[in-house]
Amino acid sequence: MNALILLVPVSLFLGLIGLLGFLWALRTRQYEDLDGAAARILFDDPPPKEKPE
Amino acid sequence: MSALGRVAPASVAFSVAACAHCGAELSPGQERFCCAGCEGAHALVCGLGLDAFYRRRDRADGTLRPEAAAPALDFAPLARSGPGGTHTLELMVSGLTCGACVWLIEQALAAEPDMLRARVSLTARRLSVTWRGGAERANAVAALLARLGFHVAPWSPACLRATEDAEGRTLVRALGIAAFGAMNVMLVSVAVWVGGDMGPQTRHAMHWLAAIIGLPTVLVAGLPFYRSAWAAIRGGRANMDLAVSLGVLATAGMSLSETLRNGPYTWFDGATMLLALLLAGRVLDRAARRKARQAAAELLALQDGMVARLAPDGALRHVPAESVAAGDRLSIAAGERLRLDGVAETDALLDTAATTGESVPRSYASGTPLPAGAVNMGASFVLIVTAAARDGSIAAMGRLLERAEQAKGRFVAIADRAARFYVPAAHGLAAATFLGWLGWMGVPWQEALIHAVCVLLITCPCALAIAVPAVQVVSVGALFRRGVLVTSPTALERLATADSVVLDKTGTLTEGRPELIADGQDAAVLRRAAGLAAASRHPLARALLRACPDAPVEWGAVEVAGQGIEAGAARLGSPEFCGAPPAADGMALAYRDGASPPVIFRFADRLREDAPAAVAALRGLGLEVELLSGDAPGAVERAARDAGITAWHARATPADKADRIAALRMQGHRPLMVGDGINDAAALAGAHVSASPAGATDLAQAAADLVLQREGLAALPAAIRIARQAQGLARQNIGFSLIYNVIAVPMAVAGLVTPLVAALVMASSSTVVVLNALRAGRQEA
Numbered sequence: 001m002n003a004l005i006l007l008v009p010v011s012l013f014l015g016l017i018g019l020l021g022f023l024w025a026l027r028t029r030q031y032e033d034l035d036g037a038a039a040r041i042l043f044d045d046p047p048p049k050e051k052p053e
Numbered sequence: 054m055s056a057l058g059r060v061a062p063a064s065v066a067f068s069v070a071a072c073a074h075c076g077a078e079l080s081p082g083q084e085r086f087c088c089a090g091c092e093g094a095h096a097l098v099c100g101l102g103l104d105a106f107y108r109r110r111d112r113a114d115g116t117l118r119p120e121a122a123a124p125a126l127d128f129a130p131l132a133r134s135g136p137g138g139t140h141t142l143e144l145m146v147s148g149l150t151c152g153a154c155v156w157l158i159e160q161a162l163a164a165e166p167d168m169l170r171a172r173v174s175l176t177a178r179r180l181s182v183t184w185r186g187g188a189e190r191a192n193a194v195a196a197l198l199a200r201l202g203f204h205v206a207p208w209s210p211a212c213l214r215a216t217e218d219a220e221g222r223t224l225v226r227a228l229g230i231a232a233f234g235a236m237n238v239m240l241v242s243v244a245v246w247v248g249g250d251m252g253p254q255t256r257h258a259m260h261w262l263a264a265i266i267g268l269p270t271v272l273v274a275g276l277p278f279y280r281s282a283w284a285a286i287r288g289g290r291a292n293m294d295l296a297v298s299l300g301v302l303a304t305a306g307m308s309l310s311e312t313l314r315n316g317p318y319t320w321f322d323g324a325t326m327l328l329a330l331l332l333a334g335r336v337l338d339r340a341a342r343r344k345a346r347q348a349a350a351e352l353l354a355l356q357d358g359m360v361a362r363l364a365p366d367g368a369l370r371h372v373p374a375e376s377v378a379a380g381d382r383l384s385i386a387a388g389e390r391l392r393l394d395g396v397a398e399t400d401a402l403l404d405t406a407a408t409t410g411e412s413v414p415r416s417y418a419s420g421t422p423l424p425a426g427a428v429n430m431g432a433s434f435v436l437i438v439t440a441a442a443r444d445g446s447i448a449a450m451g452r453l454l455e456r457a458e459q460a461k462g463r464f465v466a467i468a469d470r471a472a473r474f475y476v477p478a479a480h481g482l483a484a485a486t487f488l489g490w491l492g493w494m495g496v497p498w499q500e501a502l503i504h505a506v507c508v509l510l511i512t513c514p515c516a517l518a519i520a521v522p523a524v525q526v527v528s529v530g531a532l533f534r535r536g537v538l539v540t541s542p543t544a545l546e547r548l549a550t551a552d553s554v555v556l557d558k559t560g561t562l563t564e565g566r567p568e569l570i571a572d573g574q575d576a577a578v579l580r581r582a583a584g585l586a587a588a589s590r591h592p593l594a595r596a597l598l599r600a601c602p603d604a605p606v607e608w609g610a611v612e613v614a615g616q617g618i619e620a621g622a623a624r625l626g627s628p629e630f631c632g633a634p635p636a637a638d639g640m641a642l643a644y645r646d647g648a649s650p651p652v653i654f655r656f657a658d659r660l661r662e663d664a665p666a667a668v669a670a671l672r673g674l675g676l677e678v679e680l681l682s683g684d685a686p687g688a689v690e691r692a693a694r695d696a697g698i699t700a701w702h703a704r705a706t707p708a709d710k711a712d713r714i715a716a717l718r719m720q721g722h723r724p725l726m727v728g729d730g731i732n733d734a735a736a737l738a739g740a741h742v743s744a745s746p747a748g749a750t751d752l753a754q755a756a757a758d759l760v761l762q763r764e765g766l767a768a769l770p771a772a773i774r775i776a777r778q779a780q781g782l783a784r785q786n787i788g789f790s791l792i793y794n795v796i797a798v799p800m801a802v803a804g805l806v807t808p809l810v811a812a813l814v815m816a817s818s819s820t821v822v823v824l825n826a827l828r829a830g831r832q833e834a
Contacts, residue, residue, distance in 0.1 A: 004255075008262065011237075012237060012266070015233060015236070015237055018233070019229065019230065019233040022229045022233075023226065026222060026225060026226055031222075031225065032174065032176065032177065033174040033175055033176045035152075035175040035176050036152065036155055036174055036175030038152065039151060039152015039153070039155060039156070039175065040152060040155070040156075042109075042152065043152075043156050
């Protein structure tokens with residue numbers, strides 16, 4: 001019984017982290033280009049310049 | 054070099070005779086490249102140190118061959134200026150096949166000086182590039198992509214509409230929340246199901262835990278359903294979403310009351326799982342059609358263009374067609390499509406196949422009104438615009454289409470037809486259960502409510518709601534792979550029930566563009582003439598180059614406006630230009646090398662090679678085929694005979710075509726209209742279901758339910774077979790979910806269903822329906 005008091009919140013907390021991660025990824029539009037992202041992971045060259053220095 | 058670059062074996066494409074750049078098959082005599090453009094592109098890629106591209110790409114099927122002529126569009130006005138003297142350009146890039154293309158474009162652009170950011174979306178085919186400097190760099194960016202072999206077009210609002218899918222994102226978010234909720238509630242529920250020795254306090258705690266997770270999940274993840282149900286209620290209708298909403302909300306409410314009074318079970322697991330399954334079906338459904346919509350928008354964007362406006366001072370500026378007003382003067386280049394109504398300042402030779410269906414170009418005297426949509430087959434001329442885009446004939450046709458579309462909106466999908474009688478029946482049954490238990494059995498109202506809500510949950514059209522979308526997803530995907538884009542949600546159902554086909558001639562049954570008639574020209578002469586033709590954008594020159602694509606390009610060629618091309622002593626152009634008698638129909642080119650006699654190349658709009666087979670296949674499927682064309686009777690009869698069609702009508706105006714479709718529908722037929730021209734658009738929109746081939750005008754594509762992405766009609770019979778099979782599977786699925794209800798509902802009414810039983814039957818019925826749906830599209834092409 002006592003184990004439940006610890007384990008249930010822990011499992012819920014871990015699940016919530018996953019859910020928040022999913023919502024964050026959705027909001028930052030990481031699901032917009034799934035085909036591109038799948039290929040992009042294999043590029044090891046320096047990524048294109050992002051910002052002017 | 055990347056790991057991928059190291060482990061991937063040298064491309065298979067090299068072992069057979071294939072072009073080192075685009076991968077097209079080489080003809081004898083060619084060493085490594087199929088054309089000069091590919092050789093240039095290969096040199097460019099290697100020069101940038103990006104030759105890993107050739108090892109990384111998945112396939113090379115010849116789509117990457119650069120066009121001989123540079124893009125005629127001015128991209129500079131499309132660049133948006135940003136802070137700090139930067140400019141951003143958004144382009145639609147066609148020809149992307151895999152991640153390697155993305156890598157090549159991004160790296161090639163990054164190598165340019167002052168390039169700040171270049172990002173390609175492989176799904177949306179969208180390139181977003183930012184650089185420091187003037188807007189005119191936009192043309193250099195477009196030219197670089199064109200030299201690599203990609204086709205670029207301005208990123209149009211239509212592309213944006215197809216890609217930006219706010220509703221889809223809402224659904225995915227709801228799915229994520231529902232899946233999270235369902236899994237965690239299930240964790241708690243399983244403990245309650247198996248924990249027979251659980252004390253009442255522990256069970257109460259478990260119920261509360263389920264409620265804390267389940268209630269917010271039901272409220273948030275169910276929003277898409279509640280919204281749609283609310284809209285249905287206000288419209289005075291009952292739809293599937295109303296049944297889902299009521300079922301889920303009633304289950305959640307009953308579970309909350311069971312939690313408060315510490316009943317044996319709560320039902321939050323059933324409610325959240327139902328939502329997750331339904332949302333999954335919906336997300337898949339949207340994703341499949343979104344892909345088709347994007348591909349259709351891509352086809353249209355490639356046609357989108359700018360017009361060249363002549364300023365009063367004589368300067369030429371490229372502007373979008375929308376910004377042109379009546380009275381403006383436009384320069385219409387050879388081969389350009391007229392985007393606005395107007396009159397020519399000089400005589401003009403126009404191909405009006407798209408507007409009237411006539412396959413032979415005809416001459417218009419100066420001052421006669423010219424139809425928007427016609428293609429300039431002669432020399433460039435100045436057009437005085439008589440109506441702005443929104444007042445012109447194309448816009449008027451667009452408005453007609455909208456009205457026709459609204460009429461078509463009355464078609465009710467099979468799932469909604471089922472919902473119409475199913476929803477009231479299910480709710481009536483639930484109410485009867487409640488009253489029955491309360492009245493006859495004399496149980497407390499809480500218990501009677503539990504049984505009633507069980508009936509609602511069990512009848513919740515879970516399998517029914519997945520039954521049709523699952524089949525749709527699989528079938529639309531199968532059609533997509535065959536090059537048929539399904540853009541309307543009910544197109545498959547309507548295609549399956551079509552019983553007659555009305556075909557347009559020009560551009561549908563025929564190629565819709567001039568093709569060289571082989572009548573014994575010397576191959577060497579053809580090669581030289583085609584090499585010269587590469588310098589021109591004139592439709593006949595393009596046709597000549599198509600007939601001999603591997604011709605060595607004659608780089609020193611000069612275009613003589615309105616007459617032809619000259620390179621040294623060699624001339625290619627109108628017969629008069631080469632000293633030959635003029636052709637009667639304007640569909641001929643002459644080639645003359647020095648003093649030798651001129652060689653005449655004749656062109657005609659040929660029947661598509663697969664047209665007779667496609668017509669026979671359509672007839673084999675039990676459809677009546679007829680031909681409806683705006684062309685002259687002679688040409689229509691010949692095409693009909695060659696294609697094996699007995700019923701044909703010639704000289705049909707756009708109104709005649711629409712009337713013919715309306716007449717067929719009046720007779721109780723369900724016609725499938727296939728057409729490509731502006732003159733077909735009204736008939737396409739009025740037909741039971743409609744399709745347009747790849748090269749169709751944008752208006753026709755917008756009006757059609759299906760777009761045939763590849764050349765030819767061969768995909769059409771296959772599409773009908775797949776649609777019929779899909780319809781059959783959808784019926785089977787609906788039948789199955791009804792059978793499941795016939796078995797499960799009496800159990801629920803009798804009060805024998807526990808949450809465990811509900812979860813099992815719900816999941817198993819959905820699985821069976823999905824597995825059955827996977828059989829769709831398994832058709833020989």
